[in-house]
Amino acid sequence: MNLENQIAKIVEAGGAEFYDTETVTEGDNTIYRVYITKEGGISLDLCAQISNELSPFLDVNPPMGGKYFLEVSSPGIERKLTKPQHFKSAIGEKIKLKVLGVDKLKGVLKSADNQGIVLTTKHDDESYEYSQLGTVKTYIDWN
Numbered sequence: 001m002n003l004e005n006q007i008a009k010i011v012e013a014g015g016a017e018f019y020d021t022e023t024v025t026e027g028d029n030t031i032y033r034v035y036i037t038k039e040g041g042i043s044l045d046l047c048a049q050i051s052n053e054l055s056p057f058l059d060v061n062p063p064m065g066g067k068y069f070l071e072v073s074s075p076g077i078e079r080k081l082t083k084p085q086h087f088k089s090a091i092g093e094k095i096k097l098k099v100l101g102v103d104k105l106k107g108v109l110k111s112a113d114n115q116g117i118v119l120t121t122k123h124d125d126e127s128y129e130y131s132q133l134g135t136v137k138t139y140i141d142w143n
Contacts, residue, residue, distance in 0.1 A: 003063060010057060011036050014050040019075050020082065023064060030068040032058075035075040047072045081136040087112035090138055095119070098134030106139075 008018035011034070019035035036042055036050060051072040058070060081087050081095065087109065096106045097119070107121040116129040 003061060006057065006061065007034060007054065010053050011050055014046070014053050016042060016046060016050060019086070020080075021063070023068075030064070030066065031071050032063050032068045033071045033073065035079075036072060037074065042074050047074075078137055078139050081138065084112060084114050084130070087117055087136075093138045094141060095136055096139050097128075097136040099128055100132050100134060 004018070004021060007021065011018040016036040016038045019037050021035070022033045024031050024033065034050075034054060036047070038046065051070060054072065055070060062068075079086075081090055090109050091112060093109055094106065095109050096104060098104050105119065105121060105126070107119040107126070110118040110120045110125060112118075116127060116132075119126050119128065
């Protein structure tokens with residue numbers, strides 16, 4: 001079983017859903033982020049609890065070589081969509097995306113399956129396969 005599947009089991013046992021992981025470098029520090037979600041939102045206490053549950057597992061099964069800091073958090077309201085599961089959970093939300101060979105687009109995610117998405121833009125519904133997509137994020141129109 002791969003590392004993400006094991007992390008997902010620990011997160012789910014802690015009362016949340018596993019969303020994704022990310023490794024970033026900030027200054028001289030390497031941070032291994034585990035993103036979690038939960039219906040109704042997550043609290044700092046839940047993040048701390050899951051961090052405490054993940055830490056011993058990651059001590060034995062490190063996600064990378066060298067020193068790193070573990071951070072457990074929400075992916076946020078404006079979050080990256082990278083997996084079919086992310087797209088499926090964002091149906092009905094506003095998204096902005098880069099399509100390979102096309103300018104940036106904005107619209108409402110109408111549907112998603114394991115092959116691609118349908119985006120409702122101001123012009124019409126547009127279909128894209130995941131292989132055509134660059135960066136995709138949900139967004140909030142703050143106006």
